[in-house]
Amino acid sequence: MKNKSFRFLWIGQSMANLGDIFYIVGLISILYISTESPFILALVPFFNMFGRFISGLLSPLLLNRYSLKSLIIYSQASKTLLLFFLAIILALNLTSNVLVIISFVFVIAFLDGWAAPASQAMLPRLVAENELVKANSFFSIVSETVNLGGWALGGLVVALLSGQNVILITVALYLIATVLMTRIIDPIKFKRKFSEGRRSGELKEGWQIVWRSPLYKSLHVIIVFEAFANVVWIASILYVFVSEVLGKSEAWWGYINTSFFVGMVVGGFICSYFTLAFEKNLKYVLITFSFGISILTLLFGLTTIAWLSLFFAELNGISQQLKAIASNTFLQKSASTEELPKIYAVQSALVSLLFAISSLLFGALTEIWDVRISFIVSAVLLGIAAIYAAINHRVFSVEKSS
Template sequence: MKSQSFRFLMMGQSLANLGDVLYIVGLISILYEVSESPFILALFPFINMFGRFSSGVMAPLLLDQYRLKSLLVFSQVSKTIFLFFLLLMIMLQGVPHIIGVLAFVLVIAFLDGWALPASHSMLPRLVEKSELVKANSFFAVVNNTIQIGGWALGGVMVVLIGGQQVIWLTFVLFVLSILLLVKLVDPSPFHVEKVAGRVGKSIKEGWNTIWKNPLFRSIHVVIFFEALANVVWIASILLVFVSEILQESEAWWGYVNTSFFVGMVVGGVICSRFANSIELHLKKLLIIFSFGTSIVTLLFGFNTIAWFSLGFAVLNGIFDQIKGVAVNTYLQKGATAEELPKIYAAQGALIALVFGVSSLFFGGVAEILGVRIAFLISGLLLLVAAIYVAVHHHQFSESLLDKS
């Protein structure tokens, strides 16, 4: 992995993701001061994911017309501009209107919607196929290490200087990200396709590829259930869990988040260290860690001891990371360079839609039935996903990767 462009991609996206974490921490802090309602807090991820879904639907059209690098840079520049206007609104209003804040959240999420499929699809273009597990693991370790610092830094800075100043730091990180991403060099050839009826075909192409390929279809069934279930780990639900179940201060909200990302870093290191062995046992690992995330989520939800919650969060991060590396490796090795961006675009739209609707559902569950019931439902959904993987294990055969 000596590619300079891979390093620019990794560093640029990591800074952008760090900025996204600080942006979330700052806005949640501001919204919490205004509303103090779990449902209102859950509106933030709902609006965010609705914007990503809308963008994900349109992403295939852009992927047909523009280079991946151009989409990455344009997305980051546009996000930076609108973040600046959001900051101006917050400064001028003092106590911002919730609707105004959520409107900017929607626009920024829309602009961010095609960045994920573009960056994921570019990665296999910058490294050898034999290095994909290692590259995915390394990318994950660096990103999650930065996110650990982001949650810790964001939590401390919110207390010391307030949410508004934390969002200003996001603005600076976004600018730095742009400077790195413009240095990327995409070695793959690119041709604009101008065919009658291409618009409709482009929008459906990723979905059709997923549906017709047994491996891709099975992967996205699992992703669907996980998108439903993983809502309980969003910051707004965790904040309620820490307050009502663990009965600890907001500082423990940061500790739990940090523990989760520590687990993800450990999982990424494990994948990087044992990349060859993991590549040989992708199917087994996917099954084992699918059941593992279900069990850990249930244990976390029924636990009342704060220190134990940190251990469960670490385990969940490890299991989730290894499972994620396995899934990405399956997709990146099984799809062609032309198919991969469309698959990731469809995947992003699917996750955004399901996650957004689910965030409202779990926000309502947490407020009406209690946050512990929310974790119970989440654990059961993850169990369904794990059983699906076990029952359909033949569709995850490594022989399906020979397409690459």
């Protein structure tokens, strides 16, 4: 993990992730001041996810034609340029058309949608195989720390400097990230793949890779259930839970989120500390914590004691982190360098689409019935995923792809 390229990757990605949070916080502040419309604010995460979904579908075309490093750099540089134009538009008040502003959200998310799989697939190229668990743990710790502090820091900066200035700060963060990404040295030489058939065949590559492998298919079945179930942690549902079940102020939504992210950071440290034991028991970690997430989600949804909800949220964060690192390590150790970015592209498209659909479904469920029903349904879906993992436990072994 002393590899300089790995250092450039995680620092650059951290700057980019912090910039993503800052620009969304700044944009929401600007839109709220100008429109005061909750519907307009809801369009920001929707188009953000929709852009990532479309990008995930199309990314195999780019992954066959450009190296991972090129995709990461071009994406980050393009995001920087787009956000610079948006900052100028907002600063000079050249337009107040919401659709113009939202279109920037879509395009930036689209660019990020094919860079994210490339960045994830770059990590195992830069560290030794016996350091993958430690590298994944470290990367997760850094990522969740950025998430933990980014939203609070972004809100504070918006309050002090205004949304327009926060977007200018984001441009600077994106620029730093772009420069750092250029310093990465990919040890694997890129070979451009020329397709003999139609481009539609290329678009199916990632899906075919996942479908053909029992391991990849099983992991993605679990991901599908979790993508549906974990939407109960979005703000609109947690706000209702905090108000109607816990009987607390909106501030407790922030406390619960903080507890969850602290749990994810703690989970990363646990995995990093017990690397050898974790690596030897990847299958059992995956199955055990799949059940753990289901049980903790149910306990959280049924509790009416505020401090206990924080405890369950933190334990959930720990379980989510350990299970996610196990799942990632299975993929990184089994997939070839050509397969891995396409598998991550499939994941990005799946999660983005299912998040958008389940947000609407769980939002309607919460509005029609008690919010606790949403958490019970979520726990049941997670339980089904855990049972599926236990039944198919034999497929969870590392098999190097040819």
